[in-house]
Amino acid sequence: xxxxxxxxxxxxxxxxxxxxxxxxxxxxxxxxxxxxxxxxxxxxxxxxxxxxxxxxxxxxxxxxxxxxxxxxxxxxxxxxxxxxxxxxxxxxxxxxxxxxxxxxxxxxxxxxxxxxxxxxxxxxxxxxxxxxxxxxxxxxxxxxxxxxxxxxxxxxxxxxxxxxxxxxxxxxxxxxxxxxxxxxxxxxxxxxxxxxxxxxxxxxxxxxxxxxxxxxxxxxxxxxxxxxxxxxxxxxxxxxxxxxxxxxxxxxxxxxxxxxxxxxxxxxxxxxxxxxxxxxxxxxxxxxxxxxxxxxxxxxxxxxxxxxxxxxxxxxxxxxxxxxxxxxxxxxxxxxxxxxxxxxxx
Amino acid sequence: xxxxxxxxxxxxxxxxxxxxxxxxxxxxxxxxxxxxxxxxxxxxxxxxxxxxxxxxxxxxxxxxxxxxxxxxxxxxxxxxxxxxxxxxxxxxxxxxxxxxxxxxxxxxxxxxxxxxxxxxxxxxxxxxxxxxxxxxxxxxxxxxxxxxxxxxxxxxxxxxxxxxxxxxxxxxxxxxxxxxxxxxxxxxxxxxxxxxxxxxxxxxxxxxxxxxxxxxxxxxxxx
Numbered sequence: 170x171x172x173x174x175x176x177x178x179x180x181x182x183x184x185x186x187x188x189x190x191x192x193x194x195x196x197x198x199x200x201x202x203x204x205x206x207x208x209x210x211x212x213x214x215x216x217x218x219x220x221x222x223x224x225x226x227x228x229x230x231x232x233x234x235x236x237x238x239x240x241x242x243x244x245x246x247x248x249x250x251x252x253x254x255x256x257x258x259x260x261x262x263x264x265x266x267x268x269x270x271x272x273x274x275x276x277x278x279x280x281x282x283x284x285x286x287x288x289x290x291x292x293x294x295x296x297x298x299x300x301x302x303x304x305x306x307x308x309x310x311x312x313x314x315x316x317x318x319x320x321x322x323x324x325x326x327x328x329x330x331x332x333x334x335x336x337x338x339x340x341x342x343x344x345x346x347x348x349x350x351x352x353x354x355x356x357x358x359x360x361x362x363x364x365x366x367x368x369x370x371x372x373x374x375x376x377x378x379x380x381x382x383x384x385x386x387x388x389x390x391x392x393x394x395x396x397x398x399x400x401x402x403x404x405x406x407x408x409x410x411x412x413x414x415x416x417x418x419x420x421x422x423x424x425x426x427x428x429x430x431x432x433x434x435x436x437x438x439x440x441x442x443x444x445x446x447x448x449x450x451x452x453x454x455x456x457x458x459x460x461x462x463x464x465x466x467x468x469x470x471x472x473x474x475x476x477x478x479x480x481x482x483x484x485x486x487x488x489x490x491x492x493x494x495x496x497x498x499x500x501x502x503x504x505x506x507x508x509x510x511x512x513x514x515x
Numbered sequence: 516x517x518x519x520x521x522x523x524x525x526x527x528x529x530x531x532x533x534x535x536x537x538x539x540x541x542x543x544x545x546x547x548x549x550x551x552x553x554x555x556x557x558x559x560x561x562x563x564x565x566x567x568x569x570x571x572x573x574x575x576x577x578x579x580x581x582x583x584x585x586x587x588x589x590x591x592x593x594x595x596x597x598x599x600x601x602x603x604x605x606x607x608x609x610x611x612x613x614x615x616x617x618x619x620x621x622x623x624x625x626x627x628x629x630x631x632x633x634x635x636x637x638x639x640x641x642x643x644x645x646x647x648x649x650x651x652x653x654x655x656x657x658x659x660x661x662x663x664x665x666x667x668x669x670x671x672x673x674x675x676x677x678x679x680x681x682x683x684x685x686x687x688x689x690x691x692x693x694x695x696x697x698x699x700x701x702x703x704x705x706x707x708x709x710x711x712x713x714x715x716x717x718x719x720x721x722x723x724x725x726x727x728x729x730x731x732x733x734x735x736x737x738x
Contacts, residue, residue, distance in 0.1 A: 215638040235642035248639045252657050261653060266644025308643040 170227050171195070171312070171344065175211050177219040184208070184219065184368040192360040193338035196347045196376070199365035200393045201438070201467060201483070205348045206245060208365070209314050212346065213242040225312045226344065241310030241343065245317045247301035249289035255300050256285040262308035271341075272307035278333045279303045280326070294321035294470070294487070299330070306341065313337065313345035319354060321470065331357055350393035352380055394435035394512065395472075395483040402430040409454070409508060418478030421454035422511040433514045438472060438485035440510035444503045445494050455506040463498055464491065471496075477504050516710050525717050528675055528694040531606055535613035535674040536667055539621050543670070544663060547625020548655070552634075569619045573679025576615055580684050584608060609685035609692050613674035620673055624666015628659030661733060668729035672722055695721070 172189035184204050197205040211219035214235035223231040230238040249258050259272045276282055279299040284292065292300065298321050305313060318334065319327050335358050338344050347358055355362050355376045362380075363373040372379050400412040400420065412420045412434065422434060447456065459477025466472070471491045473484045482504065486496075496502070550562055568576050584602045585591045595601050602608050632655050640650040656663075678696040685692035687701060695718045702711035 213638070213642055215635065215642070235638050236644055236646065238642065239644075240642055242639060242642045244635060244639065246635075248633070248635050250636060250640070250654055250658075261640070261645065262643040264645075265649065304643065 170224060171346070172224040173208065173212060173221065175208060175219050175221040175223070177207065177211070177216070182368060186363075186365060186368060186370045187221075188363040188370055188373055189224075190361040190363075190373075193344040194335070194347070194359045195344070195361040195363070196349060196355045196359035197365055198349060198352065198355050198362050198393060200350055201395050201472070203365040204368040205350075205365045206316055207368075209242075209316050209346065209348045210244075212238075213240050213314050214238050215242070239311035240314050241305030241308055241312070242314045243298070243301045243305045243316060243318055245320065245348075247294075247297035249292070249297055249300055249304070251288070251290035254286055254288055255281060255292070258289055258300060258304050259285075259307045262304045265308060267306075267308040271309050272303065275303035275306040279330065295323060295326070298322055302334075306337070309341070310343050313341075313343050314348075315345060316348045317350070318347065319349075319351075334358055352376075352393065356380070393437070394514070395438040395485075396436040396441075396480075397433055397514065398435075398480060399431055399433050402432070412511075414478070414480055416479030418457070418480045420478075420506070420511055421508045422513070423508045435512045435514045436482070436506055436510055437512075438467075438483045440506065441482065441484035442505035443473065443475075443484055443486060443490070443494060443496070444505065445500070447503050448505065451505060452507070453505040454508040455504070455511070457504045457506070459502055459504055461496055461498055461500045461502055464496060473502075475502060475504060477502075516713065521713065521717060523690065524693055524695055524698045524714065525721065527606060527690075527692075528696075528718075528721070531609045531613055531694055532671050532674045534607070534610035535617060535677075536621070536671045538610065538614045539618045539670065540667065543618060543621035543666065544625050544656075547622050547627075547663070547666070548629045548651075548659075550622070550626045551629035551632075565622050566619050568616050573616060573677070574683060577612060577680030577683030580608075580612055580615060580680060584611070584684060603684055604686045604688060604692060606685065606692050609677075609681045609694060610674075612680040612684050613677040616677050616680055617670035617673040621663075621666040621670040624669065625659065625663045628662020628666070629655065631662060632658040664729065664733065668725065672725055675721060675725075676718070 170189065170191055174187035175184055177184040182204070184207055186204065186208055197208055199205045207216060207219065210216045212223050214230070214233060221231065222229060225238060225240065235242070250261065253261065259276070263269055263272050276285070279302055281296070281299050281303055284296055284300065289297065289300065298318060302315070302318055319330065322330060347354070349355060359376055361374065362376040363370045364379060398414045400414050402410055403413050404411040408423060410422045412422055414420070420434070442453070447458065457477040459475045462474040462476055462481065464471055464473055467485055470485050470487055473486055473496055475482045475484060484504065546565065550558060582588055583590045584594065586595065586601065591602070636654055637650050640654045676696055678700065681694065682697060687693060687697050695714055699711050699714045699718070702714065
């Protein structure tokens with residue numbers, strides 16, 4: 170049995186989350202800022218300020234150091250030791266608790282053999298995440314904690330790694346708890362999901378039944394989206410609906426018959442494209458002029474807070490995009506959102 | 516002054532500098548680590564006490580040391596019993612005076628170094644099964660090394676120029692305690708301006724070499 174009952178108070182945010190599950194593959198699901206990473210880090214023993222019992226495989230571990238908990242923790246930013254090579258990062262785990270065979274198998278499955286001699290600080294975001302997973306596996310953990318493990322990995326490689334991750338609990342005997350804001354990852358990897366919202370678990374159980382109510386509204390992808398607005402339907406046309414937010418931002422959404430008016434729509438932060446000049450000849454139906462308000466680190470990527478069309482939006486881009494577009498507070502930008510990326514939500 | 520005498524003074528100064536830095540290296544690293552990580556309410560008080568030698572007049576620090584190292588105090592008697600001879604008026608006393616004056620610089624550098632190491636990295640290292648000693652030696656210490664090196668170089672350089680506290684506890688014994696700073700002062704008192712300038716030039720050359728060498732090491736480390 171695995172369980173937690175956690176409480177913590179931060180300025181502007183409180184955590185009061187409890188859950189229990191027995192299956193080997195479980196997920197914590199929620200939008201950015203819902204508290205899922207805080208829960209995962211508290212289970213890993215990295216949040217001394219979070220109070221409450223934590224049980225891993227029937228053993229109470231709260232009060233123990235991260236070392237005493239026997240977990241393999243993969244933080245969202247990978248937290249590789251930057252002064253060591255990939256090989257030395259793995260060797261650190263092997264020397265401490267693991268074995269070479271576990272490290273070798275992970276190196277092969279995660280396709281990081283060619284990276285072994287490189288310094289951790291020189292790797293890309295996706296490479297870092299793969300090495301961090303391999304390092305955790307090399308330590309032969311009793312339990313795996315993965316924070317957005319596929320977030321920075323490109324799609325073809327993700328498709329190859331997904332079955333490997335799914336098979337891990339059977340191969341290693343270590344159950345895993347995955348944190349993600351992607352419902353498709355939950356469906357692919359977990360048999361139990363707990364949905365976090367504002368530091369509370371609002372729903373939990375089998376992923377298919379948890380997501381079915383939202384799916385009934387066609388809003389599976391909208392769960393966990395960072396931008397949610399109430400809207401009114403101004404007009405419905407051929408396959409497209411014209412919407413307006415309370416602050417007057419006009420949006421075009423791929424029309425789905427039978428939707429109520431008013432309704433709420435959601436846009437995932439990674440579905441927003443940014444351009445520094447107004448682009449022409451694009452298929453995206455929504456091109457909004459705006460201004461960058463702030464940049465926020467979001468794990469290996471960057472959240473860009475933007476005011477556009479009278480609303481405040483969050484876009485998620487890579488660090489490289491921030492550099493090449495010279496994004497900074499006050500910079501005028503154009504946001505591109507496809508009509509299909511505007512998702513109706515319950 | 517012959518070239519041999521100048522060289523002797525320079526070598527003694529370096530010996531005092533190295534000995535004083537070696538004396539404070541381990542306690543400085545330990546205290547810097549503690550100050551960077553602790554949430555103890557005593558932190559502010561300890562930080563203030565550590566910084567005192569930087570703001571007190573050096574002769575005041577020297578006065579305290581004079582008392583602590585003399586036969587009149589238990590520490591002085593214990594040290595004398597341990598070493599078999601008095602400490603005052605020896606180059607060891609000069610090294611202790613330099614150590615006391617440069618300790619805050621080393622602690623400050625180490626504290627900055629450890630503060631720059633993400634706590635999360637140490638916790639991840641612990642979660643991988645490593646004991647605290649290995650986390651410290653393999654993760655925290657190498658990542659804090661720049662700050663520690665920075666602090667050590669400035670502490671060493673500060674030690675080379677130490678005068679006020681040194682003159683009280685080490686006196687002015689040519690060949691035994693006469694560091695560059697003391698030798699320059701002695702020449703000025705004797706109106707031997709030329710020799711004073713020569714020794715000042717040697718001081719400048721030493722300080723320049725040490726700072727430049729540290730800069731090269733730190734740059735290589737950064738690359």
